[in-house]
Amino acid sequence: MSVKKLFDLSGKTALITGGSRGLGLQMAEALGEMGAKVAITARKAAELEEASAHLSKMGIESLTVVNDLQVSDSIKPMVEDVLKAFGQIDILINNAGAAWGAPAEDHPLDAWQKIINLNLTAPFLLSQTVGKLSMIPRKYGKIINIASIAGLVGTDPGFMPTIAYNSSKGGVVNFTRSLGAEWATHNITVNAIAPGVFPSKMSKGMIDRAEQYIMDQTPMRRLGGDEDLKGLALLLASDASAYMTGQIIAVDGGFSSV
Amino acid sequence: MSVKKLFDLSGKAALITGGSRGLGLRIAEGGRDTVSRSAGAGADAWLRLPLK
Numbered sequence: 001m002s003v004k005k006l007f008d009l010s011g012k013t014a015l016i017t018g019g020s021r022g023l024g025l026q027m028a029e030a031l032g033e034m035g036a037k038v039a040i041t042a043r044k045a046a047e048l049e050e051a052s053a054h055l056s057k058m059g060i061e062s063l064t065v066v067n068d069l070q071v072s073d074s075i076k077p078m079v080e081d082v083l084k085a086f087g088q089i090d091i092l093i094n095n096a097g098a099a100w101g102a103p104a105e106d107h108p109l110d111a112w113q114k115i116i117n118l119n120l121t122a123p124f125l126l127s128q129t130v131g132k133l134s135m136i137p138r139k140y141g142k143i144i145n146i147a148s149i150a151g152l153v154g155t156d157p158g159f160m161p162t163i164a165y166n167s168s169k170g171g172v173v174n175f176t177r178s179l180g181a182e183w184a185t186h187n188i189t190v191n192a193i194a195p196g197v198f199p200s201k202m203s204k205g206m207i208d209r210a211e212q213y214i215m216d217q218t219p220m221r222r223l224g225g226d227e228d229l230k231g232l233a234l235l236l237a238s239d240a241s242a243y244m245t246g247q248i249i250a251v252d253g254g255f256s257s258v
Numbered sequence: 259m260s261v262k263k264l265f266d267l268s269g270k271a272a273l274i275t276g277g278s279r280g281l282g283l284r285i286a287e288g289g290r291d292t293v294s295r296s297a298g299a300g301a302d303a304w305l306r307l308p309l310k
Contacts, residue, residue, distance in 0.1 A: 003287075003288040007265065029261070030261040033260055033261050033262065034261060034262075227259050227261075227264060230261045230264055231261065231264050231265065234261055234265075
């Protein structure tokens with residue numbers, strides 16, 4: 001098969017959580033450009049509509065679903081809505097996430113639970129539901145979890161103390177390995193992207209506080225950009241990565257390499 | 259930039275060691291599909307170099 005064909009997503013459908021902006025929208029653009037229909041979810045309808053209009057201008061067919069992943073009971077109906085519209089889900093990108101900055105000794109329990117619930121439990125429930133309703137019966141699936149370099153190592157407390165975020169992303173890293181092994185025989189690959197620091201609503205406070213530190217620690221001396229996740233997202237969403245599973249790949253300008 | 263453009267290797271040149279067969283040849287074929295010219299340096303070629 002030609003390498004162009006390996007990267008072709010014509011006839012595929014993707015569900016991307018947190019797809020209305022930032023990294024999620026960037027990945028929706030990449031998958032849509034290569035032929036996939038994309039369902040994007042977020043909490044805010046207005047932002048979803050704006051993203052959908054943006055994708056439509058690029059010639060990408062999209063479906064928007066307003067959903068709060070903190071509400072576990074809402075996940076199955078949301079997946080069923082997407083299946084009703086698209087018939088199948090070939091690609092799932094667990095992208096939605098949140099962070100909380102507080103010293104461990106003072107970290108509020110409710111904030112800890114919120115971060116673990118959104119960053120780790122929701123990807124588990126979504127993968128479980130999409131797997132059971134579509135990927136396992138069809139013997140095909142590509143799951144991409146958005147981890148973080150904060151899931152690979154601890155964070156310098158002088159930078160920002162984010163114990164719940166680091167713990168949740170560390171969980172995503174090993175969730176990826178474990179699910180990848182468990183579902184390999186179903187022809188479902190499960191891999192993770194570990195982004196470094198990309199400008200976003202979530203990272204704004206951190207960048208404002210420690211931009212110079214981030215630059216000093218990043219060999220490429222820049223933050224992540226609007227196109228920096230596209231290539232890897234496409235690789236992991238396509239048949240070009242058919243023999244890859246359980247892997248965590250950093251996209252961080254070299255931050256985690258030094 | 260479009261993702262197709264990000265993967266486009268038009269105008270690029272690649273040097274692939276061990277490119278005459280196996281993994282090296284497969285990688286060279288992938289580059290060809292995205293319009294690069296590949297120069298493979300296989301182990302056999304090294305073995306044929308005159309010894310000094």
